[in-house]
Amino acid sequence: MTEHDELLLSCDDYYFTAFGHQRDIPYTYDKDDWVIGLDEDKCEVNLDVSEAFRACFIAATRTGKTFIIRRVMDEAYHSGWTVAVLPDAKDEYKSSMGAVQKEFQKNLPLGEKPKGLKMRIFRPRFFRDIDDGQLPSKNEWAALELKDLTKTDLQTLINYTVLTPKQQLDFDDLWERMQETDTSTFEEIQTLCAECGYTKVWEKIRFINTCNLFDSRFRIDPVEVLKSKTVLVLNYEGFDKLDLKDNSLDQVFMSVWIRWIKDAKKNNEFSNLLIINDETARWVPRNGEPSCKKQILESIDVDAGFGVSWIFGFQRAESVPEGLVRQCKYKFIPYNADRNTLEGYLKGENIIQNMVVDQKQYREYITTLKAKKFRWMKLTKGDQDVEFLDPYSPVSAHMKTRRFF
Numbered sequence: 001m002t003e004h005d006e007l008l009l010s011c012d013d014y015y016f017t018a019f020g021h022q023r024d025i026p027y028t029y030d031k032d033d034w035v036i037g038l039d040e041d042k043c044e045v046n047l048d049v050s051e052a053f054r055a056c057f058i059a060a061t062r063t064g065k066t067f068i069i070r071r072v073m074d075e076a077y078h079s080g081w082t083v084a085v086l087p088d089a090k091d092e093y094k095s096s097m098g099a100v101q102k103e104f105q106k107n108l109p110l111g112e113k114p115k116g117l118k119m120r121i122f123r124p125r126f127f128r129d130i131d132d133g134q135l136p137s138k139n140e141w142a143a144l145e146l147k148d149l150t151k152t153d154l155q156t157l158i159n160y161t162v163l164t165p166k167q168q169l170d171f172d173d174l175w176e177r178m179q180e181t182d183t184s185t186f187e188e189i190q191t192l193c194a195e196c197g198y199t200k201v202w203e204k205i206r207f208i209n210t211c212n213l214f215d216s217r218f219r220i221d222p223v224e225v226l227k228s229k230t231v232l233v234l235n236y237e238g239f240d241k242l243d244l245k246d247n248s249l250d251q252v253f254m255s256v257w258i259r260w261i262k263d264a265k266k267n268n269e270f271s272n273l274l275i276i277n278d279e280t281a282r283w284v285p286r287n288g289e290p291s292c293k294k295q296i297l298e299s300i301d302v303d304a305g306f307g308v309s310w311i312f313g314f315q316r317a318e319s320v321p322e323g324l325v326r327q328c329k330y331k332f333i334p335y336n337a338d339r340n341t342l343e344g345y346l347k348g349e350n351i352i353q354n355m356v357v358d359q360k361q362y363r364e365y366i367t368t369l370k371a372k373k374f375r376w377m378k379l380t381k382g383d384q385d386v387e388f389l390d391p392y393s394p395v396s397a398h399m400k401t402r403r404f405f
């Protein structure tokens with residue numbers, strides 16, 4: 001930016017209008033520093049992303065988590081990051097292919113032009129049986145091949161833990177044989193099981209072949225998608241309707257894709273990677289051990305060094321493991337969260353203790369800020385200060401209302 005540009009930017013809108021000027025300095029995106037909104041004094045609030053980070057948005061339903069996550073996603077995408085939404089639990093992200101709606105444009109930063117982003121949305125093939133077999137608009141089918149699974153994936157799918165010890169040994173032996181013979185089809189597994197008398201194990205494996213998880217015609221390589229500067233989205237809307245939960249198809253599908261994507265990142269196949277995991281309590285619940293939970297927690301622990309960043313969105317801090325919240329460099333909570341909620345968020349942290357200790361004092365403090373819907377508090381690890389944030393709009397379109405609202 002030249003000195004002249006800076007001078008123009010520092011001028012008040014009044015002078016622009018009075019002298020008939022236009023603000024035409026284009027907004028620039030910075031891959032190390034994303035601008036996400038304004039504080040109560042109208043100063044910009046930024047996210048320092050020069051190093052891989054974890055951030056979470058913790059707030060009740062309809063408070064704007066997805067709205068602000070989209071703003072962050074747009075900054076990431078337009079500043080050259082690689083972005084994956086794993087998963088999109090409500091098929092909401094497809095609206096981001098368009099430019100943000102008129103009513104939100106007043107909340108864009110100066111000089112920023114509304115624009116959509118390049119995105120491909122995949123619907124695992126096991127959803128074929130709902131929505132009358134129709135693919136949702138702007139979605140594409142995706143499937144896996146048998147050879148994409150690790151032993152753990154296959155164990156999860158056949159619900160290995162409920163097998164008898166003998167059946168588990170049979171499975172382990174079968175897996176060894178599959179590796180030795182390079183088995184890649186269900187027919188081959190059936191033959192192996194028949195030869196060895198592994199009837200029960202075959203029954204389980206045969207069942208998963210009926211769930212439309214595998215279909216080589218629809219096998220997608222998510223890494224190739226990401227390499228073409230395209231946001232990758234996995235649409236899981238309506239999974240509960242499928243009645244396939246016991247087989248963890250959703251978990252395994254996501255695990256396979258996360259594994260490939262992370263490996264590609266470790267091999268430096270693309271730029272800084274941001275994985276968005278909205279509705280986190282479902283994939284990484286505090287109680288329960290769905291198979292992708294372990295993988296995501298592991299990634300949070302070890303992948304920062306490889307340039308993998310994570311964003312989480314969930315409603316209550318207690319619904320996800322404490323470790324996940326603790327690992328987040330940035331935490332965002334609604335500015336008017338009540339005392340219990342605040343204490344929950346801030347437990348064990350040395351931030352704004354006084355505000356938490358005395359609810360009355362805290363209330364007095366926040367009422368000095370003009371009550372504003374959709375205002376957030378930004379808490380940064382190791383930083384005593386709290387920033388208040390009125391988010392900028394996403395630059396790509398935002399799904400405004402969903403049914404029943």
Ligand SMILES: Nc1ncnc2c1ncn2[C@@H]1O[C@H](COP(=O)(O)OP(=O)(O)OP(=O)(O)O)[C@@H](O)[C@H]1O
Pocket residue numbers: 059060061062063064065066067068374391398399400401
């Ligand atoms: N900063 C904002 N400015 C204006 N409108 C907003 C803002 N944030 C959210 N909204 C509006 O509030 C509604 C809810 O937002 P959003 O879907 O992002 O909430 P959410 O917390 O993700 O909800 P859920 O938990 O149901 O997923 C939307 O209609 C959205 O347009």
Ligand SMILES: [Mg+2]
Pocket residue numbers: 065066067278
């Ligand atoms: Mg949401």
